[in-house]
Amino acid sequence: MKISGFSFIKNAIIFDYPIVEAIKSILPICDEFIVAVGQSEDKTLELIKSINPDKIKIVKTQWDDSLREGGQVLAKETDKAFANISEDSDWAFYIQGDEVVHEKYLDTIKASMLKYKDDSSVDGLLFNYLHFYGSYDYIGASSNWYKHEIRLVKNDKSIYSYRDAQGFRKGDNQKLNVKLIDAYIYHYGWVKTPKAMQNKQETFNKLWHDDSWVDDNVVKASEFDYDLHVKELKKFEGTHPNIMKARIQAQNWKFDYDLSINKKSLKDKFKNVLSLYFGIEVGYKNYHKI
Numbered sequence: 001m002k003i004s005g006f007s008f009i010k011n012a013i014i015f016d017y018p019i020v021e022a023i024k025s026i027l028p029i030c031d032e033f034i035v036a037v038g039q040s041e042d043k044t045l046e047l048i049k050s051i052n053p054d055k056i057k058i059v060k061t062q063w064d065d066s067l068r069e070g071g072q073v074l075a076k077e078t079d080k081a082f083a084n085i086s087e088d089s090d091w092a093f094y095i096q097g098d099e100v101v102h103e104k105y106l107d108t109i110k111a112s113m114l115k116y117k118d119d120s121s122v123d124g125l126l127f128n129y130l131h132f133y134g135s136y137d138y139i140g141a142s143s144n145w146y147k148h149e150i151r152l153v154k155n156d157k158s159i160y161s162y163r164d165a166q167g168f169r170k171g172d173n174q175k176l177n178v179k180l181i182d183a184y185i186y187h188y189g190w191v192k193t194p195k196a197m198q199n200k201q202e203t204f205n206k207l208w209h210d211d212s213w214v215d216d217n218v219v220k221a222s223e224f225d226y227d228l229h230v231k232e233l234k235k236f237e238g239t240h241p242n243i244m245k246a247r248i249q250a251q252n253w254k255f256d257y258d259l260s261i262n263k264k265s266l267k268d269k270f271k272n273v274l275s276l277y278f279g280i281e282v283g284y285k286n287y288h289k290i
Contacts, residue, residue: 010038071164078161194223
């Protein structure tokens with residue numbers, strides 16, 4: 001069984017992306033790793049080159065700045081990396097620049113790939129998610145955070161990145177048939193220095209909206225106010241991936257949240273009842289779970 005990892009990145013240093021940790025977290029089970037590196041204003045290219053020259057294959061790209069609706073440029077960059085995966089690979093393991101896999105899940109992930117490698121009814125594997133917010137001590141608890149997403153797909157070139165690169169589809173806009181596996185993606189996209197997060201908000205919203213929308217909807221500030229955007233959090237009680245330890249120890253800002261002020265909405269309460277007692281998940285799903 002041959003496994004290829006793939007991702008895309010641009011301005012990783014400016015926006016404080018843990019892309020090195022992301023790639024290294026799944027590199028042990030990958031035979032190669034394709035990275036679409038967009039033309040950057042920092043030393044992102046050199047950063048990617050330094051990871052593992054024996055496994056890393058870099059595709060230099062130019063982002064299309066005219067694609068300013070729905071984050072579609074992110075899907076285009078994902079597809080560029082996917083297109084360069086070796087023809088003889090069985091699986092393609094996708095990870096974004098702010099996602100990391102805990103080493104404790106690697107054996108489970110590899111076993112799942114072996115199990116479904118020759119099962120033509122399975123297009124991909126679905127992962128659980130933990131979304132960290134504000135610091136490495138808190139995770140999002142409201143229904144606004146997606147619980148699952150596809151991160152492993154068969155090396156089928158009819159598969160493509162969908163919308164803003166959150167998931168995948170195939171052929172004529174068909175949802176993938178996937179199996180949920182007992183593994184988590186740790187999403188650190190909302191854990192950055194307040195200054196880096198503010199910079200990201202002002203810049204990355206331009207991939208979804210025009211300038212007037214950004215001017216009207218993104219608060220202008222020197223630092224991002226995490227407290228202003230909190231909905232519902234809970235304390236993280238587990239352990240972080242080993243590859244993240246140095247980054248976590250280097251955190252130089254403080255974020256504390258009083259869990260007693262959490263207010264679960266009626267919608268979230270209803271969803272929790274359906275999930276807990278009836279096994280029903282309500283909400284948008286970009287896949288068919290089989």
